[in-house]
Amino acid sequence: MAHIPVLLKPTIEYLNLQAGEVFVDGTINAGGHTIALCPLLGSTGLVVGIDADSEAVKKAEHNLQTCPCPVKVVKNNFRYFDQILDQLKVKKIDAVLLDLGFSSDQLESSGRGFSFLRDEPLSMTLANDDTLGQLVTAKDAVNSWSETSLADIIYGFGEEHFSRRIAKAIVDYRTAKEIITTGQLVTIIEGAVPIWYRRRKIHPATKTFQALRIAVNDELGALQAVLPQIWGHLNSGGRLAVISFHSLEARLVKDWLKTKVVAGEGKLLTKKAIKPDRTEELANPRSRSAQLRVIKKL
Ligand SMILES: C[S@@+](CC[C@H](N)C(=O)[O-])C[C@H]1O[C@@H](n2cnc3c(N)ncnc32)[C@H](O)[C@@H]1O
Structure with a gap:
C-alpha cells in the first residue's frame, strides 16, 4: 500500500x-x-x-x-x-x-518482518542493510535475550498485559527450535494468551511486535x-x-x-x-x- x-x-x-x-x-x-x-x-x-x-x-x-x-x-x-x-x-x-x-x-512490504499478518524473516530493523552498523535484529532478541528482559520489553514498550506468559512461551519454544520467522512468533504468542484475548478485534501479536520493533531499533x-x-x-x-x-x-x-x-x-x-x-x-x-x-x- x-x-x-x-x-x-x-x-x-x-x-x-x-x-x-x-x-x-x-x-x-x-x-x-x-x-x-x-x-x-x-x-x-x-x-x-x-x-x-x-x-x-x-x-x-x-x-x-x-x-x-x-x-x-x-x-x-x-x-x-x-x-x-x-x-x-x-x-x-x-x-x-x-x-x-x-x-x-515498509510495514507491509519491506520483507523485514514488521507485520504479524505475513510470514517473513524476523528482522524488524530500521535500515534495510547493515551499513549503519545495526547489530541486533528481532530474531536475535527472541533467541538470545533472557526471559526477564523479553518480558520487561514486551511490557514496557508494548504495554502488553500478558508479557510474562509470552516471554515464557518464547523461551520454552526456543529450547527446541530457533525462532526465525514472524509466523513462528505469531503462533507462540497465540498459544500463550487466553482464548478471549485471541478473539478481540486487535491481533494478539500487535503489542509484542511493536515492543520488539521499538527495542531492536532503540x-x-x-x-x-x-x-x-x-x-x-x-x-x-x-x-x-x-x-x-x-x-x-x-x-x-x-x-x-x-x-x-x-x-x-x-x-x-x-x-x-x-x-x-x-x-x-x-x-x-x-x-x-x-x-x-x-x-x-x-
Ligand atoms: C512514517 S515514515 C515518514 C513518511 C514521510 N513523512 C512521508 O509522508 O512520506 C518514517 C520514516 O522515518 C524513517 N526513520 C524512522 N526512525 C528513523 C531514525 N531513527 N533515523 C532515520 N530514519 C528513521 C523510516 O525509515 C521511515 O522511512
Whole structure:
C-alpha cells in the first residue's frame, strides 16, 4: 500500500515555511510531506532529508526532483543529527519535521518482518542493510535475550498485559527450535494468551511486535538523542514538528517540549496535540493514532 502522509494540512500550516528557509525532514521516507512543503521554500531555500532506509532515500531523491530549491538526502539514523548537518556544512536551520515510525510500504512490504499478518524473516530493523552498523535484529532478541528482559520489553514498550506468559512461551519454544520467522512468533504468542484475548478485534501479536520493533531499533533512545541536537541548530523563530504514533513516543515528546516551554526557550504552537479528523481516519486508517505537536523556538 502506498504511503499517505499523515496530518499533512496541519503540518504545512504549523511549520509555516517561508521562502529562503532551511528545512530538515528527519524522516523523509519517499518525501510525502516534503513534496508538499518544498514549493514554499522557493528557489533560495534548502531541504535536508534524512532516512535510515536506503530504499526510502532513493525514492525521496527521485520524487523531490521537482522541488524548486536544492534537496540533499542523507542515509543515516537521525540520532546523529549534529554529525549529519556538520557533514553538509549546514549550521542553522529554520524548521524540522519528524514523522516517526515506519511508512505503510515498509510495514507491509519491506520483507523485514514488521507485520504479524505475513510470514517473513524476523528482522524488524530500521535500515534495510547493515551499513549503519545495526547489530541486533528481532530474531536475535527472541533467541538470545533472557526471559526477564523479553518480558520487561514486551511490557514496557508494548504495554502488553500478558508479557510474562509470552516471554515464557518464547523461551520454552526456543529450547527446541530457533525462532526465525514472524509466523513462528505469531503462533507462540497465540498459544500463550487466553482464548478471549485471541478473539478481540486487535491481533494478539500487535503489542509484542511493536515492543520488539521499538527495542531492536532503540526508537525511544534515538528520539531522546535527536531532540536536543535539533534544538541546538534551530534559529530563534524556528519550528519543530513531531508526529508520534504510540503513547511512549507521545509522552517523551510532550515531556521534552514542556521542558523547553518551562525554561522559557520555546512556545508550544499546538496547545493540544493535533489528531486526524474523521475524514482522514477513514481515508487513511494508519493515521488513527497520529498526534502532531509543534514548538517554536523563542
Ligand atoms: C512514517 S515514515 C515518514 C513518511 C514521510 N513523512 C512521508 O509522508 O512520506 C518514517 C520514516 O522515518 C524513517 N526513520 C524512522 N526512525 C528513523 C531514525 N531513527 N533515523 C532515520 N530514519 C528513521 C523510516 O525509515 C521511515 O522511512
